[in-house]
């Protein structure tokens with residue numbers, strides 16, 4: 443991998459995946475692009491690219507297996523488990539609640555009787571999908587958490603590792619919304635982040651959070667204002683300036699963007715000469731220059 447870019451945004455639903463998929467397609471004209479969809483609770487890049495996920499690999503984590511013939515009911519494992527995945531009735535032997543277990547192995551190491559061995563369970567999956575979008579070739583790596591599971595980070599880590607292992611040139615990661623652990627895991631090693639926001643009070647509030655995070659991570663960050671026109675944008679511009687960056691592109695709120703969703707064709711291919719298509723092409727062009 444020669445360069446890693448992150449597409450992120452504090453708030454969900456700002457159009458982060460739209461920007462990531464269009465940017466990947468635009469850059470694929472001149473570079474070999476891998477797009478990593480690390481929004482593991484709700485990955486949608488494959489839907490926006492109108493392709494089926496392929497190349498499934500399970501993401502497994504450790505699940506403790508207790509040998510009750512060795513267990514003395516000392517309770518040490520219950521004390522070291524910080525997710526509440528081990529419970530024991532008063533004075534009794536513990537049992538495991540698999541959904542709460544993060545696979546950290548603390549109980550395995552702590553058990554004085556060596557009564558715990560390593561089992562495993564599937565937490566989610568990663569996929570590798572070569573995608574051809576109207577002649578544009580990109581490789582898509584996707585992380586997907588199994589329904590009902592809570593521990594997202596191992597799946598984000600596995601998907602990031604798979605994306606990095608297949609990226610020879612440019613890797614674009616599409617993060618989940620928010621500013622939590624999974625965002626920093628996804629953005630680790632990125633030389634440029636693109637924070638997608640919208641001109642609403644919530645969009646501006648969450649933009650501050652993501653700009654604070656990327657500042658702490660020392661990642662240069664540009665702001666893309668999506669749905670430009672649905673509200674006054676002076677506060678987006680001001681917020682970007684306050685954090686030492688700028689709004690590089692404003693993507694108008696336009697009918698053609700909605701139509702491109704309905705058709706399942708990214709706007710850069712569906713209507714490249716529309717106002718929204720032009721804004722995306724401008725973004726592709728300035729990213730091309732810096733990488």
Ligand code: SF4
Nearest residue numbers: 523543544546547549
């Ligand atoms: S592996 Fe970690 S999270 Fe799972 S039961 Fe053991 S201590 Fe708790």
Ligand code: SF4
Nearest residue numbers: 513514516517519553
């Ligand atoms: S630490 Fe080991 S011996 Fe103690 S309760 Fe847990 S499994 Fe049993």
